[in-house]
Amino acid sequence: CVNLNVYVYFDQKKLDDAADKFVLDVRKEVLKEGESAPEAPPKSSWLRLPDAGTVLAHLDPVRGAWADSDDKYINVDTPAIRKIKDRMAERVRKLVRFFDGGNIGESNVASLDIRSEDGVSVKDKGELRTLVRDENKDRDELFREVAAANNAAASEMEKIRQAWAKAFRKRTNKGWWIQKDNGDWVRKGDEDE
16 A cells, blocks of 8 residues: 655746635725726636646656646635635725725735724724734635645645735735835835835
8 A cells, every 4th residue: 555645836827826816806896996907817717626637647756746737727716715715805895994094904924914003993993903813814724725725735835825915915906005025015006016
């Protein structure tokens, strides 16, 4: 009896496309005109898992299977991921006023950060903190679920997180705070990302 573990190593472009589509689906109701218009859909916009034969055909016994051929897609459509997506879509409608008020921003590590509580009432501070905590908890769970759904190697977690960080920053409205890769905070539209 031979036990063979197959781990996937993501193609960055396909992972970025999957993250962007996911975040666009979550935020489509709150994005302003011009912010939500997606580019032409990439070939990999239909998300599905490769069949076992395809994975085995690309197996490298040392490093595993690479998810980089044209017939492989990143799976972000499992029951667990759909539940997270639904919670995030519901929550973003409540977060809009805090984004618009400059209280929160998208970090360069895929977390939602409280930037300032200025102008937020005592009652609303509790709501703000709870919303941010719950959002970050769901994001962490999402990254674990994406890795599990695609049988990703443990080393791919940082790549998953970075793909979503890029997508969250991309799919923000003009004027919302984003953290650039170098750590600087800017309002979207004020400087080149």
